[in-house]
Amino acid sequence: MATVLVVAGEASGDLHAAHVIKEMKKLHSELNFIGLGGDKMAEAGVDIIFDPTELSTIGFVEALKHLRLMYKVLNQLEEVIKEYKPDVALLVDYSGFNLKVAKLTNKYEVPTVNYFAPSAWVWGKWRAKKMARRQAKIASVFPMEAEVYREAGAEVNFVGHPLLDIVEPELTSEELACRLNINSDSEVIGILPGSRKQEIEKLLPSMLEAAEIIAAKRKKVEFVLPVAETVSQQLVERIINNYQVEIKLISGYSYAVMELARLLLVTSGTATLEAACLNTPMVITYRTSLLTWWLGKLLVKIPYVGLPNIIMDREVVPEQLQEDVSGDKIAKSSLEILNSDNYYQQIKQDLSQVVTKLGNEGATQRVAQMVLKTGGVTIDWN
Template sequence: MLVGADNTSDRFGAALAQKLTEKRPEGVVFGIGGPLMADAGVRLLYDISEMVSLGVFDSLKGAHIVKRLIQRVSETMDEERPHVMVQIGLPLFSLRLLEIARCKGLSTMYYYTPLSRGLVEFKTERFAGLVDKVIGISKFETESCQQAGISAEFVGHPLVDLVRSRRPVEEVRAELNLKPGKPVIAVLPGAREVEVKNVLPTVLRAIGQLRKLKLDCQTVVSVAPTVRKSFVDQLVSKARGIDVVVGGDTGDVLDAADLAITSIGTVSLEAALMGVPCLAVYRVPTTTYLFDKLFANKPRMTVVNNVLEEQVVPEFIQSEFGLGRLVDEIVRLLTDEAARQEMLGKFAALPEQLGEPGSVDRAAEMILAAAAQREE
């Protein structure tokens, strides 16, 4: 059983499901996830796409939905009797599901824990008593778990397998209907509409200011699978004085980019791995932000900064997300070659933290080994 609750969990879960099926075609993989997991052959008990888009898992109003999901998962454990439950992400109701699975005799494993995203105040003592094994995707996460007495093994980050080599810039720009010879700013504003609504208009206004500074750029906005393109089109239609293309998957948009403006999540790490200078933005309603802070006291909010344990990518969070500073930082990272190279030099340290290719394969082997033990 695989259980994921956000866009990144869906992506990592899909890669994991494909490997599990390749290695054991007769096995059954089911659980909670999104369209990518469904496409990978996971029999979904619940599709979380709409809830992710609306930010249900990050707000108090989603508590009753979470309660129903937990009940559904518990009932399915009784009906299907899986050997292993693998949780992927799930910052909100992770420990409750682990408690239920442990009581029912399942092997409990965790892939992409809150610690992998820089959560430094986590109920590690309780967590250690509920999880059989953490499948570590970063060295920081693995070492943090081991120091807390949690059984953890480092396999490497799935993005090392999922991020492809960059394609020729002009080829990708032609496919995206971008003009040759003009700098391109890629905007990847988040996987939830509440994020996109609060971030994208300000980002587009900042880019619009560049022409006054004699910087003639073009912009491409990537739309996450959990966000309606019509919703993004409506926001973009209100922008004035800038060339904007909406569309293209994450990889293509980053291939085309001279600079990326990303959300604070995994996409910031993807940009860094692809060698694209970037800055990170995040603004949501105050209640959602405060709720997030209850669960995560993060010295740095952006995933790539947490992995590097250093403030490499400039962060624009909530009240610090101001138009003037944003414009200044965009200009700096477009025009100051020394600043760009300094950032890319810091990104070069990522492979040491994230491990070698083949991480998803190694994770699948760990899960199958745990399942085999339960079968005996």
């Protein structure tokens, strides 16, 4: 029985890895999975050595407090590689840690596929060169990623982005509106402050301040906040109680909220691409520690934070970053979109172009095939 080592470190990586694992099982009936990941990977049948998803943080400085633990986990992973001698490794996102894992898999001659590779087009081409030297094949999800890694000497397959397969509203807009008792003539604004406690604490208060301002300026507006599985609803409620605006909470159903909403206030990350897939205009926010921000300014090679803007290499949707994350500024950007039909429609057109650049549907299956072929595992095409 072939053994597949899978390593993912955040909620999104855990989810993407689980989807690939399910596709691999369809292609080959006898596979053994072991690795690092969260609940989604465990449900997909992975023997989990350690779950790092609850440790995920934003920024250089914030990650330092987990450094000693992660080196301990890395040593444990090396012992697992020596014991199980996996046929192939799938490394998903979790760039800093997985660069080190790729060094191990190269050392022990484990063929490796890197999915959601380190963002070399953002942080510098040295990351691409490092991964290439470690013989990892790249399953590329972005066109600019494929270009950078090919230039670095890596073997690259542009598989496209899996969100094209994954993003589908859990309820129709009518069903969600009925469940939340939203009037048919209301203008819905979705609030998506992120999937980490750190993001909720840093960004939700400013989003709520913006909601207060928007509610005073727009008639018949209603706000909906889908609470991520990884976030405490009690924490969200405690913050909301400090503001004079009604927020309808719902557990999960983020895609349904995105589709129903006319506009989203959203934290930078995968959610911005999910919103693009549903063609919903948004205002992107991002804030981290001051030291991390300045380190990032020194290292980052692009002028944008939001993925739709990075992909288009221009500002498709407004970004409010760091010291500009305030209720006033988020509300100002939001009202500019809501008050101008021309601006609103232009954003929707631009978001359609973003989705076009993400490739074609079927990315998850293409990655599964790539991993099995890399490991020399026969694919059952029946």
